[in-house]
Amino acid sequence: MHVETLVIGAGPAGLTTAYELTKAGRSVAVVERDPIYVGGISRTVTYKGYRFDIGGHRFFSKSAEVEAWWTEIMGDEMLQRPRSSRIYYNGKLFDYPLRAMDALTKLGPVEAVRCVLSYAWAKMRPYRNVVSFEQWVVNNFGRRLFEIFFKTYTEKVWGMKCSEISADWAAQRIKGLNLYQAIIQSFGLGRKPEGGGEIIKTLINSFRYPRLGPGQMWERARDKIVAQGGKMMMGSTITDLSQHAATGQWVAIVTDATGRETKVTADHLVSTAAINELVRMLGADGEPDMQQATSGLRYRDFLIVGLIMRGKESFDDNWIYIHDPNVKVGRIQNFKSWSPDMVPDPDTACYGMEYFCNAGDDTWAMSDADLIARAKAEIGKLGLARAEDIIDGAVVRQPKAYPVYDDTYKVHVDTITEGLEARFRNLHLAGRNGMHKYNNQDHAMMTGMLTARNIIAGSIAYDVWTVNEDAEYHEGGNAGTDRIEDRLVPRRVA
Ligand SMILES: Cc1cc2nc3c(=O)[nH]c(=O)nc-3n(C[C@H](O)[C@H](O)[C@H](O)COP(=O)(O)OP(=O)(O)OC[C@H]3O[C@@H](n4cnc5c(N)ncnc54)[C@H](O)[C@@H]3O)c2cc1C
Structure with missing residues (x-):
């Protein structure tokens, strides 16, 4: 041929x-x-009529050309979906993006006081020579908030300790956010973000998604x-x-x-x-x-355990970040919230339990039956479903899910x-x-x-x-460089 x-x-x-x-x-x-x-990684796997992604896949692009391409292929099967995601910590669901008052209220008065004191302590005694992600976040938010909202999830995703991740990643990613500003803003005070606020809000609050x-x-x-x-x-x-x-x-x-x-x-x-x-x-x-x-x-690998549950799901979010160090699951998808047609029987729900791992490690090497049993036990332990309501499950492994930037x-x-x-x-x-x-x-x-x-x-x-991470093509490169900087990912402390 x-x-x-x-x-x-x-x-x-x-x-x-x-x-x-x-x-x-x-x-x-x-x-x-x-x-x-x-x-590829953007496929949808079908199991007994239940459909699930390899991690939820939002469709949004700053490139009008890509957006138009999606419409050309999908027509009116391309849905506009609301986005909702929260953080699970210590049995409670916290708003995401974090709102200071919501966070402090849900943490309870004792923990809230500890957070504020540890923040005050960090401001009085900051790390002077900041090299790690951990030091950067502790300086800016205090150790308690670091441990609750940053440490566990970051370490699950990247498989590295926060003390080994370089500080520039935090500085670039969480730039402009500090607790003081967040508290002020949650009371409706302080300066509003400059320009483009509405667009950013729209991108955050909704996304496009094919019906199936x-x-x-x-x-x-x-x-x-x-x-x-x-x-x-x-x-x-x-x-x-x-x-x-x-x-x-x-x-x-x-x-x-x-x-x-x-x-x-x-x-x-x-x-x-x-x-x-x-x-x-x-x-x-x-x-x-x-x-x-x-x-x-090097690559970071990934697997997802699809769990089918009898009855109504306990949350409507598209996904939940799991900041609980007692379980290995990193994020939980709720596929019915992505599109109701992902689930064939409306009296059931389909969750995607996401595990970030390395091919060949203990998680990757587990049998499908053991992974389903673990996922079932973990969702029960988190109180997001009763293990006895989980009626079936399937495992999908994705090697080379993330190219690693070391x-x-x-x-x-x-x-x-x-x-x-x-x-x-x-x-x-x-x-x-x-x-x-x-x-x-x-x-x-x-x-x-x-x-x-x-x-x-x-x-x-x-x-x-x-082509930059926003899928924009820059003639002659960006500011004179011929290779565009990629999406921000953590690097090891030098
Ligand atoms: C957990 C997770 C969540 C994500 N969420 C989003 C999101 O919300 N929105 C978004 O836009 N993107 C998301 N992505 C990224 C998205 O999945 C990828 O950017 C996209 O799939 C990359 O497309 P690709 O064609 O370059 O590569 P791939 O999707 O990797 O496709 C490559 C294809 O080539 C095939 N192949 C590889 N080697 C060979 C070979 N030697 N011979 C024959 N075939 C081969 C593979 O089987 C595969 O089908 C996410 C990724 C992950 C891991």
Whole structure:
């Protein structure tokens, strides 16, 4: 089979590329490892008619182009949904974003006094040389509030102690927020946030969501790609990949689950597979620097336990952050609140118990039955459901859910991209793990859109590395740099 473009991966980045190319009349084949689902991390898994995301997936973008694309694919099946999420601590649900009066009232007078005293203490005796996230938060909020609202959840998500996380992350993320200001503002006093307040409020208070979950978006995109002449090769991987030195033509052996091999030749290769996997697929990891770079890139993995419960759910929030150190669950999704059609029987509910982990650790290694039993026990312990009302469950594991930004990742990514650029032509990297960028769907899609434009134009008119986390393309980079800063994530203390 010959196509103009061979795409690896049917996630948002790969499918956006394929959709744009087939819409322009270009020939495309998409190779996807999963035998059933398209959408990658943004897929919707179905279990006995219950639908759940790999973590809830909100659709919002500052890019009008991406928003318009979603409407083009989904039409009126794209819902506008209210957002509500709270923090669980010590048997109580606290407003999120935190409101000082709500927090202090729910903590009770004794704890409230302790928080205020520990805040006063931190102001009198602050850490002088602030290097860690813990020190930064304690200085700004006091130790009690740090322990209640920051420590547990941060450590669950990132698998690092707050004392090991560098302070700049907190400074950038929680900038402008301090307890004093929060208390003043909760009384309706103080200065209002400058400009754009309404827009920010709207983004926070609602989001778009396909009626049947994010997977519906990507299933529709797949169907349109096929209708436009594209080829989907599901349950398949590339078992041999090379580029003809003289012609530049790509030659791939695509092998499906039955072992059947198809030889595909292509003028362009678009990869949304993890970049270290791509390097290995291309056999380009022979050089010591490439070997070091590919083995040096790290990921955080994730699993979700879908629990089906008889009866009415005890909260209406889309999700709840679990700041309780006595359970391992990090966040709980309530899928009926995302869209009522995610749950086939209105007399039942479907929760998603999210566990942040590393492939191969104790949580990851547990059997599905044990994970369901743990999730059931934990939701019971938290008092958010009665364990005996949970009637069924399913586990979905997501390796490489988060590309990790550690001290060396940037050097590794640069080594890999430079090495690949020097050896291969017409190779396009796109998407989250495809570019090792910890960003949302809209960013992954924008890199796919620009890649399609480059292929159609026959030249690299757009540099996908200059797409920022808001999915905005910046001609010539941001303020003179050619690679845009990514989403803020914690780094280790140097
Ligand atoms: C818990 C969680 C919550 C999130 N919430 C949101 C949210 O609210 N809003 C939002 O916009 N984004 C959210 N995201 C981010 C979003 O999931 C990703 O940005 C998006 O899915 C990235 O798309 P992608 O196509 O780049 O990669 P992926 O989604 O990873 O898709 C890559 C695809 O390629 C396939 N593949 C990989 N390697 C190979 C190979 N060698 N051969 C064949 N196929 C291969 C994979 O099977 C997969 O289908 C969230 C992510 C997580 C982990």
